Every structure is written in structure tokens, then in C-alpha cells.
Amino acid sequence: xxxxxxRELKDKTMSAEEAVSRFIHDGDFIxxxxxxxxxxxxxxxxxxxxxxxxxxxxAGKTAVHDLDILVGAGCVNKVEVAYSFGxxxxxxxPASRRMVETxxxxxxxxxxxxxxxxxxxxGMMGLPFIPSRNLLGTDTGNYSSCKVxxxxxxxxxxxxxxxxxxxxAFIHVHRCDVFGNAQIDSTVxxxxxxxxxxxxxxxxxxxxxxxxxxxxxxxKTKIPFFVVDAVVEVxxxxxxxxxxxxxYYDEELIAEWLDLSKMPEGVxxxxxxxxxxxxxxxxxxxxxxxxxxxxxxxxxxxxxxPMIAPWRKED
Amino acid sequence: MPIxxxxxxxxxxxxxxxxxxxxxxxxxxxxxVGTGLPMLAAMLAQKTHAPNLLIMFEAGGVGPQLPxxxxxxxxxTTYYRGVAASSMHEVMSMCQAGYADYAFLGAAQVDMYGNIxxxxxxxxxxxxxxxxxxxxANDGGSFAQKFITIIANQSRRSFVxxxxxxxxxxxxxxxGARERAGxxxxxxxxxVITQLGIFDFExxxxxxxxxxxxxxxxxxxxxxxxxxxxxxxxxxxxxxxPAAQHLQILREEIDPADxxxxx
Numbered sequence: 001x002x003x004x005x006x007r008e009l010k011d012k013t014m015s016a017e018e019a020v021s022r023f024i025h026d027g028d029f030i031x032x033x034x035x036x037x038x039x040x041x042x043x044x045x046x047x048x049x050x051x052x053x054x055x056x057x058x059a060g061k062t063a064v065h066d067l068d069i070l071v072g073a074g075c076v077n078k079v080e081v082a083y084s085f086g087x088x089x090x091x092x093x094p095a096s097r098r099m100v101e102t103x104x105x106x107x108x109x110x111x112x113x114x115x116x117x118x119x120x121x122x123g124m125m126g127l128p129f130i131p132s133r134n135l136l137g138t139d140t141g142n143y144s145s146c147k148v149x150x151x152x153x154x155x156x157x158x159x160x161x162x163x164x165x166x167x168x169a170f171i172h173v174h175r176c177d178v179f180g181n182a183q184i185d186s187t188v189x190x191x192x193x194x195x196x197x198x199x200x201x202x203x204x205x206x207x208x209x210x211x212x213x214x215x216x217x218x219x220k221t222k223i224p225f226f227v228v229d230a231v232v233e234v235x236x237x238x239x240x241x242x243x244x245x246x247x248y249y250d251e252e253l254i255a256e257w258l259d260l261s262k263m264p265e266g267v268x269x270x271x272x273x274x275x276x277x278x279x280x281x282x283x284x285x286x287x288x289x290x291x292x293x294x295x296x297x298x299x300x301x302x303x304x305x306p307m308i309a310p311w312r313k314e315d
Numbered sequence: 316m317p318i319x320x321x322x323x324x325x326x327x328x329x330x331x332x333x334x335x336x337x338x339x340x341x342x343x344x345x346x347x348v349g350t351g352l353p354m355l356a357a358m359l360a361q362k363t364h365a366p367n368l369l370i371m372f373e374a375g376g377v378g379p380q381l382p383x384x385x386x387x388x389x390x391x392t393t394y395y396r397g398v399a400a401s402s403m404h405e406v407m408s409m410c411q412a413g414y415a416d417y418a419f420l421g422a423a424q425v426d427m428y429g430n431i432x433x434x435x436x437x438x439x440x441x442x443x444x445x446x447x448x449x450x451x452a453n454d455g456g457s458f459a460q461k462f463i464t465i466i467a468n469q470s471r472r473s474f475v476x477x478x479x480x481x482x483x484x485x486x487x488x489x490x491g492a493r494e495r496a497g498x499x500x501x502x503x504x505x506x507v508i509t510q511l512g513i514f515d516f517e518x519x520x521x522x523x524x525x526x527x528x529x530x531x532x533x534x535x536x537x538x539x540x541x542x543x544x545x546x547x548x549x550x551x552x553x554x555x556x557p558a559a560q561h562l563q564i565l566r567e568e569i570d571p572a573d574x575x576x577x578x
Contacts, residue, residue, distance in 0.1 A: 035374045035389030035403075062374075062389070062450060081434075086447030088350045089386045089574055100445040107445075110434060110482075112453035113373055114407035121404060133411060134457040137496030138430075139481040140449050143439065148497065157497030186391060187375030187400045244391035301391065303382055307572040 004199070005226055011178040012231045013208065016281070019230035020047040023200040024056075024168045030076075031059035031120075031164075031198065032066040033171030035189040036088060037249055040066050040241040041204040043234040044170040046275045046284070049073040059166060060084035061116040061190065064093070065241055065254065071096035071105050072267045073275075080109040080145070082116040090254065090311045095261035110143040111135070115161050117190035119145075122163035123197025129160040169198035172238050173223065174246070176203055177211040180228025183220045186244035195223045202230040204237045206246065234281050236294060248300035253288055255310035318510065319531030320556055328510055329576045330565050331529070332467055333359055334557040335508050336419065339463055345369035346417040347410055347455045350388055351575055352465045353419035358384065358569050359561060371415065373451035375401040384570045388451070407451075410458040417505070418455030418462040424478045425464060427522045427543040428492075429485025429504030431456065432478035439480060449482050456483035457498055461505035467578075469509035474541035486521035511537045513554055517546050527552040 014022075024030060030048075034040045045066045048056070057078035058067055067084050070076040072095030085096045099105035111119075118130040135141035136148060136159050151158040171191050176182035180203055184191065195201055203223065208231065214221060236243070240250035240257075253274075260266030278284045285294065299305045320326050326334075329352065336356025340346055342365035348357045358381050361368045371377050372385075376393030377400075385392045394400040409415070423446055424432040433452055437443030456462050466473055485504045487493055494500045503521075507514040513527040524546040525537055530553055537545060570576045 036387050038374070038387055038389040038391075060448065081448040083447045083450035085445050088388070089384075092447070097445050101442060103441065107439070110439075110448055112449040113403060113451040114411070114454040114458075117403045117407065133497060133499060134454045136457065136498050137481075137484045137487045137493065138453060139439075140434070140453045140483070151497075157495075159497070187389065187394065188402045189374045189389060190403045192402060193404065242387075242390050249386065249390075307383060307574065309572050309574045312574065312577070 007226050009179050009225060012180055012228060013178050014230050014232060016043040016047040016204070016232050016234065019202045019232050020044060020051055023202055023229055024048060024053055026053055027055045028167035029057045031061060031166040031169045031194055032063055033169065033189070033191045033194055034238070034241070036062050036064035037241040039172050039186060039243060040238050041170040041172040041202070042066070042239060042241060043204050043232060043237045043281050044202055045069055048075050049271060049275050059116060059164070062113055064088070068093040068096045068261070071099050072261055073271055077104065078106050078108055080111060081107050082111050082113045087254070087258065090258060094258065095267050109145050110140045111145070112140060115144065115146065117193060118161045119164035120190055120193035120197045122161060123165050124193045127163060129162050132159045132161050135159050164197060166194070166198045168200045168202065169194050170202040170204065171195060171223070172204045172243070174205070175207050175209045176205045176231060177209055177214050178231060179211065179225035180223065180231050181211070181214040181221050181225045182223040183214070184222045188222050192222060196227050200229045201227055202232065203228055204232045204234045206235055206237065206243065208233045236285055237281065239285065239288065242301070246301060247294065247297035250288060250293065250297060251308050251310055258311050316531050316533070316536070318529045322531065326557060326562055327576060329467065329578060330562055331557065332465060332508060332510065333565055334561050335513065335554060336463065336465055337363065338555065339506055340365055340368055340417060343367045344416040345371060345414060346419055347371045347373065347415045347451070347459060348388070349420050349450070349452060349455065351421050352467065353421060354384060355565065355569055355575055356465070357419060359565060362564050362568065363561065371406055373403055373406055373454070375403055375406055377401055377406065384574060386574070407454055410454065413460070415455070415459040416461065418459035420452050420455055420462055420464050420483065422464050422466050424473050424475050425466060425507060426475055426478050426485070428487060428489065429464065429507065429516060429523060430478050430481050430487065431464060431483040431485065432480045434480040434482045436479055452483040456485070460502055463506045463508065464504060465508045467510055469511050469540045471540060471542045474543065476542045486516065490519070490521045511540060514545070522546055524548050525551060527554045529554045530556060
């Protein structure tokens with residue numbers, strides 16, 4: 001099983017540039033870890049834009065800011081949707097909505113959050129499908145990749161959710177060693193399943209720690225090294241999304257994106273400023289307000305600063 | 316006429332809807348909560364009559380004591396002082412196994428059987444408006460014992476004969492349809508809350524029925540703002556009004572930045 005995944009403990013550290021050019025290819029089916037605006041591998045998202053990857057299909061497994069940027073940038077043109085094109089309380093996503101409403105991004109299938117995560121679970125378990133009791137009787141089910149069959153035990157209808165095997169996944173974690181043994185200090189959402197069903201897996205991490213630290217508390221390992229293909233160290237690498245227990249959303253930058261992306265020219269302007277004109281993630285962070293902003297986001301995460309909603313004015 | 320208290324400036328519409336939503340949630344019950352008004356309602360319930368309300372979020376947060384309004388159902392406040400920061404598999408599996416007493420959902424369109432659309436307005440493949448899709452709504456609507464839907468703008472465009480896309484199952488096309496489709500028997504939509512009133516579903520027909528008018532609203536308004544015929548309960552009541560305490564908690568503790576309340 002999985003000849004392409006080495007069991008050897010080897011150093012997998014590399015740059016975001018190398019990880020994306022080696023492991024993400026035009027036409028791939030990709031999936032991003034975390035949830036919406038939470039614990040997102042933004043360095044990889046920006047690098048996909050920078051390398052102008054094209055014709056990517058993306059898992060809309062509650063994919064929000066990552067997906068909005070990648071659809072807006074023209075990298076992703078197919079989405080299987082559980083939850084996409086919206087920013088939860090912040091409203092709908094102007095960029096990716098426009099791409100769908102003008103036919104530039106296709107939605108070949110719908111599904112739900114639970115069903116998407118169970119696609120990954122089936123993949124992780126090496127099973128062709130997982131039976132479930134959602135999606136039944138609905139258009140969401142009719143437009144999904146699922147099939148309804150008769151449960152051989154009860155004779156009642158049961159939904160079968162097919163396994164998914166993304167070509168490449170990228171997940172941001174709190175810490176890991178050079179081999180890819182990773183700890184996540186928050187909800188794992190569906191990264192347990194996604195990390196194990198993806199054909200290629202890039203981890204970005206707040207910090208790389210000594211292997212000894214992993215081995216001292218092995219019960220904390222959420223992703224083991226042998227499913228990992230690349231380790232990229234990116235402090236504050238979820239920005240402008242939240243990193244639970246570390247820093248909050250940068251609502252100002254998200255508001256700037258939501259405002260500028262109302263127009264196609266605005267998308268270009270934003271990407272020029274924050275992606276194409278910067279060489280490193282540090283440079284990008286500096287552009288977003290540097291250490292002062294980062295310290296504010298840390299205080300905000302611990303509720304020591306009031307909530308702000310700069311995107312609300314744009315309604 | 317708008318709700319009397321709203322017309323008089325005593326409270327705003329979303330404050331009222333959050334209060335009504337909270338009043339549906341009993342103490343020592345569990346609820347799977349979606350983004351927006353459902354969060355406000357669950358938080359208000361937890362801070363008033365239902366301190367032991369077990370709140371669950373699809374991304375893995377279980378049993379939080381929410382300190383402020385989360386912007387996302389996945390952020391760290393969704394398990395603030397919680398009993399578990401788990402996973403989607405864990406929460407959704409528990410819901411499917413019957414641990415969710417309620418799911419609390421938003422909607423763009425609803426029909427007389429309580430079926431919900433949050434996917435597209437217009438045709439699926441060439442939508443007039445592309446909405447975010449199911450998210451966890453289909454799951455909540457399929458798995459929870461009872462689900463509550465909140466729509467802040469009941470009109471002939473949101474209360475429709477046929478939803479443009481059936482995202483989340485209400486009673487589908489009538490009595491017995493959920494069971495025939497394979498959904499858990501006895502589950503289904505429980506209440507619909509709008510800016511005009513509160514609705515349940517008539518037992519025999521599974522059709523939406525007005526059970527309570529918000530203060531100052533007439534039955535004619537409810538009928539005018541629906542494409543389908545709404546059954547009138549013969550025990551039609553008047554919805555309660557929030558106390559000063561409810562409003563204070565909503566404004567000062569739950570959403571001081573006016574993120575949802577100010578919409």
C-alpha cells in the first residue's frame with residue numbers, strides 16, 4: 001500500500017516554493033485543512049497563486065478564504081461544494097461568487113460538511129464508501145457523488161458516500177518535527193482523515209520542534225510522519241486566518257480583500273500587493289502591519305481586545 | 316406593521332429574533348448551532364434560562380461557555396471553557412447517533428414542508444445568486460431530533476411554493492416522506508421563526524402552521540408575505556417580549572460590536 005509514501009524517517013523540510021512546485025500540479029484535485037478561516041496553510045495558498053497553477057479542482061469542505069483567493073486568482077475552476085463562496089458572518093464572497101455566476105468556476109457536485117469529511121474517512125480507511133443517513137431525499141444528495149441503496153440488513157434506503165483521494169492537501173499545524181510528526185492544539189476538524197487520504201501532503205507549521213519533544217508525548221501526535229511529504233516552517237502561517245490559541249483573524253486584511261474583490265481589477269490589485277510583490281511570508285507580514293499587528297492579533301485571540309468588524313461597513 | 320417593540324425603538328429586529336430563538340431552547344438539551352442568528356440565540360439561552368444547554372459546533376467544539384459571538388463555527392471561542400475540542404467526525408457522528416436534540420439553522424428560502432434552500436437562487440448550473448451551500452445544514456436537518464429555522468426576512472421570495480434547490484430536508488413532500496427517504500423516523504423541522512411570527516408543522520399534513528404572531532403583526536401580513544397558504548392555528552398566540560435583561564446581555568455581552576444585531 002502506498003509505495004509513494006516512504007516509511008523512512010527523513011528530513012522533509014523545504015520552502016513553500018519547492019513544496020508547491022514538487023507536489024501541486026495543474027489539474028490536481030486539492031484540499032486545504034483547517035476550517036474556513038481557521039488554521040489555514042496560507043503560505044501554500046499564496047504560493048499556488050504565485051506559481052500560477054491552473055485548472056485545479058478544490059474540495060469545498062467548508063473552504064472559505066483559501067478557496068475565495070484561489071478561485072478569484074483563476075487557479076481553481078472546479079469546486080465540490082459543502083460550504084464555499086461565503087465568509088460566514090462576514091457575508092458572501094464577491095470574488096468566487098462572481099466566478100461561479102459568470103460560469104468561470106464550475107460546481108460539478110454539492111455535498112454537506114459531514115458527507116465531505118466522511119469521503120475523507122472512507123479514503124483514510126481504505127474503503128470504497130461510508131454509509132450515512134444524511135443527504136437523503138434532497139437536491140444536495142441528487143447533485144452529490146453519493147448513491148442511495150437498500151440497506152441489506154434493514155431494507156431501508158441508506159446513503160453511500162464515496163471515498164475521496166485528493167491529489168494534494170495542505171494543512172497548517174501548531175508544531176511538528178522535521179519528519180512531519182505533527183501536533184494540533186485545537187479541534188482537528190477533519191485533518192485526521194484528510195491527512196491520511198491525500199496522495200501528497202504538505203504541512204506548514206508555526207514551528208519545527210525536536211523529534212524528542214514528539215516522542216516524549218506521542219499521544220499528542222495528530223498526523224504521523226509517514227503520511228507527510230513536505231514540512232514548511234511558516235510562523236504566523238495561518239494569517240489572516242485564525243490560529244487557535246495563538247492569534248486571531250486579521251479582520252482588517254480580510255475586509256480589504258472583501259472590499260477590493262468586489263471588482264475583478266480589485267482582485268488583481270490585492271494579489272499584486274500581497275502575493276506577487278512580496279518574496280517571503282515575513283515580507284508579507286510586514287506589509288500587513290508587522291510585529292505590531294501580530295501582537296494585537298495575539299491579544300485579540302485571548303479576548304484582551306474588543307471584537308472589530310471592519311467588513312460590516314462594506315454592506 | 317413591524318413588530319411593535321421594533322417600531323417603538325425598544326429593540327431591533329435581530330435582537331427580537333435572537334430572543335425568540337433562545338426561548339425555543341430548553342435547559343439540559345443539546346443543540347447543533349449554525350452561523351449567525353442561531354449563535355446569538357444559543358448564547359442568550361445559555362446566559363439566561365438554559366445554563367446547562369449543551370452547545371455543539373460542527374467543526375468539533377463541544378460544550379463551550381461562549382465568551383463572545385464567534386465569527387466562525389470553527390474558531391477557538393467555539394470550545395472556550397468547553398468539555399471537548401474534538402473533530403467534525405466526532406460531532407457529526409454523535410449527531411447521527413441521536414445526541415443532537417436540536418439543530419438551529421438559517422435559510423434563504425423555505426417551503427410549506429420546511430424544506431430549506433441555502434445553495435442557489437435560480438438554476439443550479441447557471442445560478443442568479445450562488446449561496447454557500449449546505450455546510451452542516453443538511454446534516455443538522457437530517458440528524459437532529461428537531462430543527463429550528465430562522466429567516467429574518469419572510470416574503471413571497473423566501474416563503475416559496477418550491478425552493479429553487481432543496482438543500483436541507485424538511486418534511487420533503489409530506490407525511491411519511493422523510494421515513495421513506497431513509498431519514499430517522501420522528502425527526503424533522505420543529506419551528507420556523509421569522510420577523511412576523513412563529514410557525515410549527517401540523518401533525519396530519521406536515522404543513523407549516525402559524526402558532527404565534529409577534530406583537531403588532533397581523534395574520535394578513537403573514538399571509539401576504541408567503542407564496543404558499545399558511546395554516547392558522549386555532550390557538551394562535553402572541554409571541555413574548557424580551558425583558559431588559561435579555562437586551563442588555565445581547566448588546567453588552569454577546570454582540571457588542573453589533574456584528575449580527577446591527578444588520
